Amino acid sequence: MASQPHDSSRHDNTLAVIRTLREQGPAARVDLGILNGISSATVTSISAELLQQGLIAELPPDTPRPSGRGRPKTLIQLAPEAACVICVKLSINELQLVVGDYSGQMQHSEHHSVATLALTPADLVALLEEKIAEVRSLALASHRRLVGICLAVQGVVASHSGTLIWSPALSFRNAALAPLLTERFGCPVLLENDANCIASVLATQPAYAGYPNLAVIMLGYGIGMSLLIDGVPFLGANGSAAEFGHSKYQPGGAQCACGKRGCVEAYAGDYALYRKAREVLELPAGDSAHPSEAQMQALTQLAMQGNPDAQRIFAEAGRALGYGMANLLALFNPDLVLVTGSGVRGYAAMQEAMQDAIDEALVSELIGPTRIVSCPWDRDMTCLGGIAITLQATDSQRLTES
Amino acid sequence: MASQPHDSSRHDNTLAVIRTLREQGPAARVDLGILNGISSATVTSISAELLQQGLIAELPPDTPRPSGRGRPKTLIQLAPEAACVICVKLSINELQLVVGDYSGQMQHSEHHSVATLALTPADLVALLEEKIAEVRSLALASHRRLVGICLAVQGVVASHSGTLIWSPALSFRNAALAPLLTERFGCPVLLENDANCIASVLATQPAYAGYPNLAVIMLGYGIGMSLLIDGVPFLGANGSAAEFGHSKYQPGGAQCACGKRGCVEAYAGDYALYRKAREVLELPAGDSAHPSEAQMQALTQLAMQGNPDAQRIFAEAGRALGYGMANLLALFNPDLVLVTGSGVRGYAAMQEAMQDAIDEALVSELIGPTRIVSCPWDRDMTCLGGIAITLQATDSQRLTES
DNA sequence: TGGATTTAATTTAGACCCTAAAATAAATAT
DNA sequence: ATATTTATTTTAGGGTCTAAATTAAATCCA
Numbered sequence: 055m056a057s058q059p060h061d062s063s064r065h066d067n068t069l070a071v072i073r074t075l076r077e078q079g080p081a082a083r084v085d086l087g088i089l090n091g092i093s094s095a096t097v098t099s100i101s102a103e104l105l106q107q108g109l110i111a112e113l114p115p116d117t118p119r120p121s122g123r124g125r126p127k128t129l130i131q132l133a134p135e136a137a138c139v140i141c142v143k144l145s146i147n148e149l150q151l152v153v154g155d156y157s158g159q160m161q162h163s164e165h166h167s168v169a170t171l172a173l174t175p176a177d178l179v180a181l182l183e184e185k186i187a188e189v190r191s192l193a194l195a196s197h198r199r200l201v202g203i204c205l206a207v208q209g210v211v212a213s214h215s216g217t218l219i220w221s222p223a224l225s226f227r228n229a230a231l232a233p234l235l236t237e238r239f240g241c242p243v244l245l246e247n248d249a250n251c252i253a254s255v256l257a258t259q260p261a262y263a264g265y266p267n268l269a270v271i272m273l274g275y276g277i278g279m280s281l282l283i284d285g286v287p288f289l290g291a292n293g294s295a296a297e298f299g300h301s302k303y304q305p306g307g308a309q310c311a312c313g314k315r316g317c318v319e320a321y322a323g324d325y326a327l328y329r330k331a332r333e334v335l336e337l338p339a340g341d342s343a344h345p346s347e348a349q350m351q352a353l354t355q356l357a358m359q360g361n362p363d364a365q366r367i368f369a370e371a372g373r374a375l376g377y378g379m380a381n382l383l384a385l386f387n388p389d390l391v392l393v394t395g396s397g398v399r400g401y402a403a404m405q406e407a408m409q410d411a412i413d414e415a416l417v418s419e420l421i422g423p424t425r426i427v428s429c430p431w432d433r434d435m436t437c438l439g440g441i442a443i444t445l446q447a448t449d450s451q452r453l454t455e456s
Numbered sequence: 457m458a459s460q461p462h463d464s465s466r467h468d469n470t471l472a473v474i475r476t477l478r479e480q481g482p483a484a485r486v487d488l489g490i491l492n493g494i495s496s497a498t499v500t501s502i503s504a505e506l507l508q509q510g511l512i513a514e515l516p517p518d519t520p521r522p523s524g525r526g527r528p529k530t531l532i533q534l535a536p537e538a539a540c541v542i543c544v545k546l547s548i549n550e551l552q553l554v555v556g557d558y559s560g561q562m563q564h565s566e567h568h569s570v571a572t573l574a575l576t577p578a579d580l581v582a583l584l585e586e587k588i589a590e591v592r593s594l595a596l597a598s599h600r601r602l603v604g605i606c607l608a609v610q611g612v613v614a615s616h617s618g619t620l621i622w623s624p625a626l627s628f629r630n631a632a633l634a635p636l637l638t639e640r641f642g643c644p645v646l647l648e649n650d651a652n653c654i655a656s657v658l659a660t661q662p663a664y665a666g667y668p669n670l671a672v673i674m675l676g677y678g679i680g681m682s683l684l685i686d687g688v689p690f691l692g693a694n695g696s697a698a699e700f701g702h703s704k705y706q707p708g709g710a711q712c713a714c715g716k717r718g719c720v721e722a723y724a725g726d727y728a729l730y731r732k733a734r735e736v737l738e739l740p741a742g743d744s745a746h747p748s749e750a751q752m753q754a755l756t757q758l759a760m761q762g763n764p765d766a767q768r769i770f771a772e773a774g775r776a777l778g779y780g781m782a783n784l785l786a787l788f789n790p791d792l793v794l795v796t797g798s799g800v801r802g803y804a805a806m807q808e809a810m811q812d813a814i815d816e817a818l819v820s821e822l823i824g825p826t827r828i829v830s831c832p833w834d835r836d837m838t839c840l841g842g843i844a845i846t847l848q849a850t851d852s853q854r855l856t857e858s
Numbered sequence: 859t860g861g862a863t864t865t866a867a868t869t870t871a872g873a874c875c876c877t878a879a880a881a882t883a884a885a886t887a888t
Numbered sequence: 889a890t891a892t893t894t895a896t897t898t899t900a901g902g903g904t905c906t907a908a909a910t911t912a913a914a915t916c917c918a
Binding site for chain 1 (some may be wrong): 485594629681683686690698700716779783787791821824827
Binding site (some may be wrong): 470485486496497499500501504524526527528529530858 | 892893894895896897898899
């Protein structure tokens with residue numbers, strides 16, 4: 055007459071406590087209760103279990119406490135050494151590897167220059183295996199158990215099957231990367247879109263919390279997007295992120311890297327801006343189909359300094375972005391649109407034309423209450439997001455299994 | 457030492473049982489258990505409560521049973537007389553009122569021709585109050601308790617506040633209709649987008665179930681859309697449906713009813729098709745800015761019969777639709793797109809151009825596994841959906857209160 | 859210095875809800 | 889008539905939560 059715990063409430067509450075600790079840092083049991091709408095008696099019970107499993111630890115009480123009457127709070131925090139995850143970011147000509155501990159903090163980070171477009175599928179897998187093995191030994195040296203690996207890539211991914219469908223960083227398509235790595239390293243491997251990783255981080259920041267429908271647009275070589283509904287990335291049929299960059303501005307318009315014409319990206323992606331600029335401006339030489347950060351900064355400088363040709367190019371990009379945004383607003387009607395990515399460097403030069411385009415495209419009733427703001431770009435954010443997503447996935451998995 | 461039932465599982469299970477009965481009709485306790493993943497002991501307990509409240513009834517056992525061994529199933533069903541709801545559909549020049557019983561069946565339906573565009577806000581409210589009062593007395597005559605009213609309208613609605621933001625059927629904007637009617641009739645009044653109503657019905661049909669991300673496009677005078685995620689309408693910041701019709705095909709293009717240019721609707725809405733057609737074809741006279749069903753059928757006939765001018769017009773509309781669809785696929789990546797509404801009459805004449813436009817706009821990786829199919833149009837579907845939504849809302853409310 | 863007060867964490871007692879198993883019910887098969 | 893089968897109800901018990909009571913650990917104040 056026993057029963058399996060078909061009841062999910064303990065499971066949910068445990069996850070909520072862990073998530074709160076990871077997002078907000080050390081907290082007292084009372085506060086964890088209030089924050090998650092459960093009684094502190096329950097938090098006591100949950101934290102006892104987690105302590106016993108070594109996943110959390112009590113903070114020594116000598117920490118500077120907010121003075122006040124009453125028994126002082128005993129803060130609990132995630133035990134960093136309880137586990138670790140590795141996040142690998144694959145972007146054009148670069149590979150970043152980051153090790154994160156169980157509290158979600160970055161433990162180690164390294165960058166490698168790689169001619170990604172020249173890789174074959176086998177090359178890529180070999181490279182990933184080699185580099186991951188290296189950082190894994192680092193992690194294992196400090197007695198941390200590797201519980202998951204995350205591959206964060208630009209492009210279209212089928213996250214459920216772990217297949218990379220298409221990425222601007224690679225010259226091949228449809229590679230089932232995750233299953234191969236799972237087998238090699240014996241732990242779950244997630245394949246995630248880079249925009250989803252960043253959006254997951256941004257959504258937890260106080261400034262952007264409280265917006266149930268959030269769109270994060272990533273400007274860069276290409277243009278990506280993530281749609282978060284109540285903080286969780288919306289994955290369509292593909293299991294991929296939304297492809298804002300390939301929504302249309304002008305049927306039959308400019309040539310896009312995807313092979314089609316008229317995509318927003320073909321006007322506002324780095325390569326598109328640089329391509330146009332080279333026609334009329336003196337700019338640093340180099341692979342202008344894949345402009346470097348230095349090249350893009352040179353171009354952006356020109357626009358900021360008032361060069362009319364450069365300004366015209368950014369304005370046209372802003373207009374394309376604005377029309378894309380108009381479609382996003384009409385179809386998705388988000389509460390907040392965040393514009394970020396390395397391409398925000400040129401946002402100031404695009405913003406006015408973008409806003410004009412939105413006003414030209416949509417009646418105010420359809421623009422609704424949506425706010426559009428830009429947000430500074432941090433190159434480590436992708437991996438931090440990947441780490442957070444992976445930890446959350448493995449926590450959830452562990453609880454459902456046991 | 458008592459506790460409020462903060463636990464939601466009974467609540468959820470009760471709603472699930474009611475929903476299953478409403479969608480699938482009479483069912484046995486065992487099957488309700490299997491269908492909803494709960495034990496039949498729990499179903500027994502839940503159905504005992506519902507029987508006691510008079511919300512369900514056991515079917516007399518003399519119904520033709522599927523022969524077989526063992527104790528026969530006792531089917532239970534929702535008690536139609538337990539409650540009723542009224543759904544009012546407001547569309548251009550027409551008002552439909554439907555009474556639905558607790559099982560979700562249509563009890564009564566009536567149509568009224570009304571020059572909706574000539575109404576003032578006060579006129580509209582007076583008209584609604586009068587007509588609703590009429591059908592309410594019908595319902596009350598059969599001893600049914602009116603538990604909710606649904607207003608289903610074309611256009612943009614803020615469903616949380618009950619404000620009609622903008623509708624093509626009306627010449628004014630921003631009317632807080634629901635609060636007024638709530639006060640007048642003393643029951644919850646929901647304001648819903650018509651596409652959401654229809655989509656809610658379609659999503660429960662076996663043929664379209666099992667698609668977690670479903671887009672329903674409504675062709676008609678204007679073009680509406682509803683996005684369902686796991687069967688529930690996605691409401692953005694506005695609380696409104698997605699406005700596919702006003703996504704852009706051609707910046708600076710054809711004049712749209714919304715006041716802007718280049719919207720998909722300005723090419724593929726009834727008024728847009730008829731406007732173009734009148735330039736080159738002999739067609740029935742009448743208010744060609746608001747073509748009647750007869751006028752649209754005449755135009756559609758011409759295209760079906762091979763008239764090249766008519767065919768060209770539909771092809772251009774299909775192309776606009778295709779580009780809009782491309783953006784929908786890029787941004788939302790639904791599993792299934794259903795095209796319906798009165799405008800499906802012309803779907804055959806648009807389909808090829810539409811498909812070509814999608815292929816022209818998007819690489820196959822971004823089209824992904826999405827299927828696009830049309831679906832026959834039934835003018836009562838909106839109200840049936842409104843009734844289902846309202847019953848579900850009032851059931852849920854009742855349970856959370858008690 | 860020592861109670862009074864305040865706040866945090868834990869323990870206790872009880873309610874709710876679910877499930878598996880047992881019991882009961884109601885049919886068909888032989 | 890009895891065995892078998894399937895549905896429903898009853899029973900017993902476990903899990904989880906919460907409110908209240910208790911315990912713990914500090915400050916306040918005389």
